[in-house]
Amino acid sequence: RRTDDQNMDLGLESSLWVGNKRYRAVLTGWHFKWTEVDKKNRDKKTVLVPVAEVAGVEEGRVEILPQKSVEDTDKDFTVFYVKRSSGGGSYGLLWRLGRIQFSCASRVLRDQWTKHLRAALKTHSPLRPHRLLVFINPFGGKKKGRQIYHSLVAPLFELAGISSHVIVTERANQARDHLLKKDLTGFDGVVCVGGDGMFSELLHGLIGRTQQEAGLCENDPAVALQPCPLHIGIIPAGSTDCVCFATVGVVDPVTSALHIIIGDSQPLDVCSVHDVSAQVRYSVSLLGYGFYGDVLAESEKHRWMGPLRYDYSGAVVYLSNRSYSGIVQYLPADPLLSSPRDKTRCLAGCSVCSRSTERLFPHSSDSGSLYSSHFSQFSTDSEGEWVSVEGRFRCVSLTCMSSSCARSPLGLSPSAHLADGTGDLILVWDTHPLGFLKFLYRHTSTQDQFDLPFVEVHRVKAVRFSVPSGREEQEYEEIGGFSSEIDEGQRECVDTVSRNGSQQHLAQRAMTSERKAATPFLCGLCCKKSPSVSVWNCDGEILPFTKIVCK
């Protein structure tokens, strides 16, 4: 890294005016600052902006939002920059476009300022994108994708000198197919304007394209995947926008556009989900069986409701009071590195993620071997012991990140890490309806949803799920009631663990006496027949199979 002193070639200092107030403005390469100077030459307030956070520099007195206007004066220039806002109860996370219009003593000085600022931007912000491929889903969320992009985002991209090729999708999977097949030369990144489903399309398209070009078969669980060269930007315009919320901290199109402009990036864990025969799927937020799968399946029938469909379907599915049999096997992550109950929060620059990256990718400069070293860990016997549990579950969820969103501000697993190579497996055993409601309700507050006797959370590197044999064929079964809250002592629990990833025996069932004793107060709903298998919710998409292997 070069220091400010070494960058004085990009530096500049002079008096500038804003209205009738005089400022001393200083550009030192890495920073641009301006200090108000009073009549006695005393310094007053200083504003300091890292050059990396300057969004654009324009000659004249320029406005961008809500509409572009230019007053072309030859001694003035306007600087646009990232301004952290305290609005929305998320101090520092909400970004706004700051703007300051300076007047210079002469046109020559004005030209010097614009030239130096632009040169500093080039030198100190090399990761900014110049050309982006933008996909807009016109039907995501409240169907405002087009409006959000054209009114809030496009003017910012234009200001930052980014040229965008915009595709408004006409069908599901168009964006994915485009990324898989079309020429992507010259693009520095791709952007989705939509929700988690659109992000998922881009993720599948880019991962698939990269493997195709490398001649690899991504559907083969044994294959070590190659990293993707392009980044994905998300302009939130969906219903849950969980990937945006969990990575940026807020769901706000302007904030996200500014992150894209300055070339910010955040690595993400991606979980591969293989069926025995079908195509691989990828998940970054929620891979959920049981409650979350049922909510998604129900909500697809009510898309017309927009984002409200999840609340409605959540209530319907909750009242249907279902639980499902399952066999879950998991490969625990190293408990010395982190834990899902350690109360940490993963933010940009997180030390757990940095240490994990260092450990997983020791030769990270060589990106070709980077993923090989990562994935090979799952095929070796030395990577620990698989644990297996079997029983009835309200839900089985695997989340690679916190999966926070507006409905659940701390998320499904508040201490999960964005890029540590692990996911959190949440097992919610069959329980009394009020117990399950308590679990769900705790997602909406700061109360610990894992501090319940029927809930387990494990930090894992891989998971296998299947339903006990015979269940796949059995379409309906009689609901035999439900267990009340159970604890370790109440479970018939035989835990045996064997090495080398082979099947262990662990029978873990809720006490049948408890199940019988529980009074089904939601009687009308409980007496209905219910399907014996649920579906998987993979980041908002339904998977067409129940037996999966995830890593």
Ligand SMILES: Nc1ncnc2c1ncn2[C@@H]1O[C@H](COP(=O)(O)OP(=O)(O)OP(=O)(O)O)[C@@H](O)[C@H]1O
């Ligand atoms: N033109 C289109 N017509 C129909 N479906 C589309 C179109 N473009 C994209 N899709 C599909 O719509 C699905 C949902 O879109 P999106 O994720 O943007 O919104 P959402 O479901 O409301 O939000 P969230 O995923 O955050 O809950 C995506 O899975 C995507 O494949």
Ligand SMILES: CCCCCCCCCCCCC/C=C/[C@@H](O)[C@H](CO)NC(C)=O
């Ligand atoms: C009595 C109050 C009940 C409130 C229940 C709150 C539970 C909220 C948990 C939300 C988790 C969302 C995880 C995100 C999943 C996304 O991948 C997916 C696609 O957008 N969204 C959904 C809803 O499946």
Ligand SMILES: [Ca+2]
């Ligand atoms: Ca993770």
